[in-house]
Amino acid sequence: MLAKIGDKWSILTIMMLSDGTKRFSELQRGIDGVSQRMLTLTLRGLERDGLVTREVFPTIPPRVEYTLTPLGRSLQVPVIALGQWVTANLPELEAARRRFDAAAEEA
Amino acid sequence: MLAKIGDKWSILTIMMLSDGTKRFSELQRGIDGVSQRMLTLTLRGLERDGLVTREVFPTIPPRVEYTLTPLGRSLQVPVIALGQWVTANLPELEAARRRFDAAAEEA
DNA sequence: ATCCTAGGTTACGATTCGTAACCGGAAAGG
DNA sequence: CCTTTCCGGTTACGAATCGTAACCTAGGAT
Numbered sequence: 001m002l003a004k005i006g007d008k009w010s011i012l013t014i015m016m017l018s019d020g021t022k023r024f025s026e027l028q029r030g031i032d033g034v035s036q037r038m039l040t041l042t043l044r045g046l047e048r049d050g051l052v053t054r055e056v057f058p059t060i061p062p063r064v065e066y067t068l069t070p071l072g073r074s075l076q077v078p079v080i081a082l083g084q085w086v087t088a089n090l091p092e093l094e095a096a097r098r099r100f101d102a103a104a105e106e107a
Numbered sequence: 108m109l110a111k112i113g114d115k116w117s118i119l120t121i122m123m124l125s126d127g128t129k130r131f132s133e134l135q136r137g138i139d140g141v142s143q144r145m146l147t148l149t150l151r152g153l154e155r156d157g158l159v160t161r162e163v164f165p166t167i168p169p170r171v172e173y174t175l176t177p178l179g180r181s182l183q184v185p186v187i188a189l190g191q192w193v194t195a196n197l198p199e200l201e202a203a204r205r206r207f208d209a210a211a212e213e214a
Numbered sequence: 215a216t217c218c219t220a221g222g223t224t225a226c227g228a229t230t231c232g233t234a235a236c237c238g239g240a241a242a243g244g
Numbered sequence: 245c246c247t248t249t250c251c252g253g254t255t256a257c258g259a260a261t262c263g264t265a266a267c268c269t270a271g272g273a274t
Contacts, residue, residue, distance in 0.1 A: 001200060002193055006113035024221055035263060040222060050203025060271045061220040071199060078188040085185045086109055092178060093108060096157025131252055142232060147253060167240045168250040217274075222267105229262065236255075243248075 004049065005075070009034055009042040014072065014079045017052060021067040051075060111156065112182070116141055116149040121179065121186045124159060128174040158182060 004010060012031045016022060022030070028039050043066060046052040051072035057063040068076060086093075111117060119138045123129060129137070135146050150173060153159040158179035164170040175183065193200075 001197060002118055002190070003115040005193055006115055006118055006189065008110040008113055011109055011113055028221095035265095036222075037224095038263070041262095048204055048207040049200050050207070056221095059220095060269090061218085062222090062269085064221060071196065071203070074196070075192060078185060078192045081185040082113065082189055083109070085182060086112060089178065089181070090108060093156050096178070097155055100155040100157070135252095142234095143253075144234095144255095145232070148231095163252090166251095167238090169238090169252055171252060215274105218272085219270100222269090224267075225265090227262105227264090229260105231258105231260070233258090234256090237253085238251100241249085244246085 004045055005079075007042070007045075009038055010046060011079055011083055013039070013042050013046065014051070014068070014076055015083050017066060017068045017072070018076045018080060021065050024064050024066070027066065046072070111152055112186075114149070114152075116145055117153060118186055118190055120146070120149050120153060121158070121175070121183055122190050124173060124175045124179070125183045125187060128172050131171045131173070134173065153179070 009031070012034070013027060016027050016030045024039070024043075027043075028034060028036065031039065034042075043052065043054065047054050050069055052066050052068055055065045055067070057065070116138070119141070120134060123134050123137045131146070131150075134150075135141060135143065138146065141149075150159065150161065154161050157176055160174050160176055162172045162174070164172070
């Protein structure tokens, strides 16, 4: 269960949906590097876990909107905290990696 | 980066290390279902990112202790929040899954 | 006729994961 | 002696997952 919620795409998707309902293409544009397939799979997983709702408008071309459920909104709090921690500490994480990799180089 | 930090085993490991230094076997016993290999890989990843330190005591049999760095301790706050959310909402998540799977059954 | 749209599925190669076996060297038990 | 036990780690290999790219739907616009 933790595996799915801690998942990279799930976290980014929940962060995206935190400021309101979004359609599929908006999410795809907003989440850097996500493929159509991965976004579809992620959204299905979140829907399955009762975290988002999926609403289809049968127009041509189709329109699909995703919204956080109350349960999803309650998850939004810790998820955003985690996301912010990562962005805030990204430079330090990358520096640590460079140090580690450089030290491992001396083999 | 998010991928590694949101990772299931990383989260559980950081939660384990939150109440102090632990040795390898303690972590393995405390983290339900983790294999030796996965724990090793997870700890190396956390060490690489500067979140834990690894200290080897060259005795026979060997002893290895893992400790959260200051950076790791700062991550501990949002990670524990996420972990607690999951355990608190586990019943509701499982219920949602059952509903979703039952509805999908009607094909 | 052809292209464009938005969301989704399929096929397939590339990673990653998990299980299980094995390793080290000293020390304790038979 | 010979075997077993200790702990942390590595290796091998099959299974699951991920990511890229192609294709699909059907109507409206060019």
